[in-house]
Amino acid sequence: MADFRLKAEDAGQSAGLLERAKAGEIGAFDEVMRLHEKQVLNTALRLLGNLQDAQDAAQETFLRLYKSLNRLPDVLAIKSWLYRVTVNVCNDMHRQRRRRAWEPLSGSDPASSLPDPELAWTHQERGHLLEVALQTLPRKERAAVVLRDVQGLSTREVAGILGSSEVTVRSQICEARGKLKKFTDRYLRKHL
Amino acid sequence: MNCSDWEREIAGEAECEGLEEHLQGCEHCAAFARELEANRVALRELVAPAAAFDAVRRRVLQQIQAKKRRAVWWGWSAVAAAACVAILCVSFVAPRMRNPLAPEPFEANMDPPAIQWTPKPIHHRSSGRLTAKAAPAQKTEPFVVKMLTNDPNVIIIWLVDQKGDSL
Numbered sequence: 001m002a003d004f005r006l007k008a009e010d011a012g013q014s015a016g017l018l019e020r021a022k023a024g025e026i027g028a029f030d031e032v033m034r035l036h037e038k039q040v041l042n043t044a045l046r047l048l049g050n051l052q053d054a055q056d057a058a059q060e061t062f063l064r065l066y067k068s069l070n071r072l073p074d075v076l077a078i079k080s081w082l083y084r085v086t087v088n089v090c091n092d093m094h095r096q097r098r099r100r101a102w103e104p105l106s107g108s109d110p111a112s113s114l115p116d117p118e119l120a121w122t123h124q125e126r127g128h129l130l131e132v133a134l135q136t137l138p139r140k141e142r143a144a145v146v147l148r149d150v151q152g153l154s155t156r157e158v159a160g161i162l163g164s165s166e167v168t169v170r171s172q173i174c175e176a177r178g179k180l181k182k183f184t185d186r187y188l189r190k191h192l
Numbered sequence: 193m194n195c196s197d198w199e200r201e202i203a204g205e206a207e208c209e210g211l212e213e214h215l216q217g218c219e220h221c222a223a224f225a226r227e228l229e230a231n232r233v234a235l236r237e238l239v240a241p242a243a244a245f246d247a248v249r250r251r252v253l254q255q256i257q258a259k260k261r262r263a264v265w266w267g268w269s270a271v272a273a274a275a276c277v278a279i280l281c282v283s284f285v286a287p288r289m290r291n292p293l294a295p296e297p298f299e300a301n302m303d304p305p306a307i308q309w310t311p312k313p314i315h316h317r318s319s320g321r322l323t324a325k326a327a328p329a330q331k332t333e334p335f336v337v338k339m340l341t342n343d344p345n346v347i348i349i350w351l352v353d354q355k356g357d358s359l
Contacts, residue, residue, distance in 0.1 A: 029256070033248075033249050038239070041244060042240055045240050046235070055248050055251075059252055123234055124234075124237075126231065127237055130231060130234055130235055130238070146235075150235045170204050174204030178200075181224070
């Protein structure tokens, strides 16, 4: 799994790109989007649990980025800014949207549709089950665990993005992980 | 600390002393830690399909270009509106700003009125007058013609100058 955190050398290479994007060059902004699309869309997908909603959220996030390019000093600032805006946009969409049916990215109900559920409890199935489990978490806990465990950010970075203290974030992550595990345990007890 | 406390420490990534030793000795907590790690790895492997990224970028670029086109259109509309206002000002307001008592300006393209003029023949008299101005006029006696009638009491006197015109 690739680590989407931005490194210093990436920032140096992207500095010129950012300047060209600020100057209004569409091709440069396209490149900036390519650099950050995984970060934005995957975060939105984990927070919303629905690909269509996630695409809408990512689109809105990038449009906000385009409007705010001149206010962002460097690529490192874009990274954390994008996380913050993605979380905010997803929270707004969560409040506004009518609850859409959860759609797994691939396959249907994990394990249960296969002939031998015990054999089917694979890594991939665990992932699909966790997709469902994530949607059962409270909004703040879900954001914390997605940024920490899916995006691989440090607790300090997560706290900065969510505007909380590190202690609060650590507590939210602890709660979320415990709930996810209980969810998978209950599911396995029921189906295996 | 019991296992429940240790589970909380594991899930919260607390770096408390004795955790490693507890994990080595407690299979329950070690399994709990392995489960959490498996969940974390599985979560990281959940990614959107590649086509979804292209679709998002395409939609964003389309919106940006549409906005740019709208901005250009509004810009030209503003220029056209300003030009119309300027033309209206020039054609309606500016003439009323002038002095209403001032004479109408001479229209250069207007034809001058046709004048029927035929040169008069030059008479000696006018030239004579001019010469008379230049030099003192000579006194000439009118030429008198007397016509006698049958009646001795009636005499027709006809005064004629030297050129033959009647006086």
